[in-house]
Amino acid sequence: MAVQQLRKAVDTLGLEEEVFHILRHPERLIQVRINIRLRDGRRATFLGWRSQHNSALGPYKGGVRYHPNVTVGEVVALSMWMTWKNALAGLPYGGAKGGIRVNPRVLSREELEELSRKYIVALMNDIGEERDILAPDVYTDQQVMAWFVDAYSLAKGIPAWGITTSKPSELGGLRARVVSTGYGVALCCRIFADRFLGGLEDRTVAIQGFGNVGRHAALYLSKWGAKIVAVSDSRGGVYDEKGLNIEDLVKVKETRGSVIHYDKGRVITNEELLLLDVDILVPAAIENVINESNAPKVKAKIIVEGANGPVTPGADDVLRRKEVIVVPDILANSGGVIMSWIEWCSNRMGCWVEEEEAMKRLERRMTNVAKQLIDLWERRYGDKDLRTVAYVVAVDRVVRAMKLRGWI
Ligand code: GLU
Numbered sequence: 001m002a003v004q005q006l007r008k009a010v011d012t013l014g015l016e017e018e019v020f021h022i023l024r025h026p027e028r029l030i031q032v033r034i035n036i037r038l039r040d041g042r043r044a045t046f047l048g049w050r051s052q053h054n055s056a057l058g059p060y061k062g063g064v065r066y067h068p069n070v071t072v073g074e075v076v077a078l079s080m081w082m083t084w085k086n087a088l089a090g091l092p093y094g095g096a097k098g099g100i101r102v103n104p105r106v107l108s109r110e111e112l113e114e115l116s117r118k119y120i121v122a123l124m125n126d127i128g129e130e131r132d133i134l135a136p137d138v139y140t141d142q143q144v145m146a147w148f149v150d151a152y153s154l155a156k157g158i159p160a161w162g163i164t165t166s167k168p169s170e171l172g173g174l175r176a177r178v179v180s181t182g183y184g185v186a187l188c189c190r191i192f193a194d195r196f197l198g199g200l201e202d203r204t205v206a207i208q209g210f211g212n213v214g215r216h217a218a219l220y221l222s223k224w225g226a227k228i229v230a231v232s233d234s235r236g237g238v239y240d241e242k243g244l245n246i247e248d249l250v251k252v253k254e255t256r257g258s259v260i261h262y263d264k265g266r267v268i269t270n271e272e273l274l275l276l277d278v279d280i281l282v283p284a285a286i287e288n289v290i291n292e293s294n295a296p297k298v299k300a301k302i303i304v305e306g307a308n309g310p311v312t313p314g315a316d317d318v319l320r321r322k323e324v325i326v327v328p329d330i331l332a333n334s335g336g337v338i339m340s341w342i343e344w345c346s347n348r349m350g351c352w353v354e355e356e357e358a359m360k361r362l363e364r365r366m367t368n369v370a371k372q373l374i375d376l377w378e379r380r381y382g383d384k385d386l387r388t389v390a391y392v393v394a395v396d397r398v399v400r401a402m403k404l405r406g407w408i
Helices: 002-013 017-023 072-088 109-123 142-156 176-196 212-223 246-256 270-274 313-321 335-349 355-380 386-404
Strands: 028-037 043-054 064-067 095-101 204-208 227-233 236-239 266-268 280-283 302-304 325-327
Touching: 002 017, 002 072, 002 313, 002 386, 017 386, 028 072, 028 109, 043 072, 043 109, 072 095, 072 335, 072 386, 095 109, 109 142, 176 212, 176 280, 176 302, 176 325, 176 335, 176 355, 204 212, 204 270, 212 227, 212 246, 227 246, 227 270, 236 270, 313 325, 325 386, 335 355, 355 386
Parallel strands: 064 095, 204 227, 204 280, 280 302, 302 325
Antiparallel strands: 028 043, 043 095, 227 236, 236 266
């Protein structure tokens, strides 16, 4: 998917073939084997990766995911997407991503801690606040970031808050970082609804995924007057055409583990949620969920990609023909990394940013980027999908930096 999207952007920009060949591979790819002691005394080995895709615009930046199905190819694709996301947002970062092939749900807290610390020690000489800055992704959180910081700081003998972002506030993190990705997704819904649907008020929304991204997007959207009619998590979803109470759903998820235990509305599958007749659909769970087989049946008018890569290139073509607007992940979920940058800047300066000020800066940055993109789309690239336009902006920035630095 990532390579196909890059191909489209390179062709649209009319760039040299050499550029495509350089950008389709990461600059550096590190594999580590991590061995830990399990609570029953046995030992277990896991594979982990860090893919450092491009550093033309600055140090590598991107999250780390823990998931039983993580592959090296997935990590590489995600690292390429980070390069574009950071470039599109105008951040002084390149792109990277890490992953460990593990099911964190079956590990105890102690096992998870040992795994996290050993991952960082194995990568110690390849990361750093001016080299490669980590953050959470699927199934990693602030606690994992705290272990990363501590393991790195102990090994290097210096306190190094700047090696990860989205840390607990006691370790230089911003509380706003936790809500920032969902907030940015909600902002995109509002901007595109204002522009293309005549406003967000009473628009119906379905959200797939009720993790950090989906739930905060849902909370903001319902506060701003949208009607959330369906949400889901990995076990299934709930639907109520009259609208769901998101605060109650957060409580249900926290106490009973899944939104399917919400007692109002009807239980639906994840697949049914994607095909609901709603104004806005927010896939905020995993990759590839909207593909050529279900895209013809999608009824939403706007899709806002909370997850990374939820719509495949084949589905993009189908949706463009149906005139469904897809707000691409590299814009829609960039609120997280924009807030990461604000956190990293304050760590490096050794000063504080007020939470309110941080949220305002995020809002300003995302609104400007989204508006400029819509403007460029309407002015120059009306025949392309919005993803290609976003890629054109991002790839052009990276390529110009590479040319200035004499890499091409
Ligand atoms: N993992 C997040 C993403 O995919 C956040 C990256 C970051 O903050 O560095 O954008």
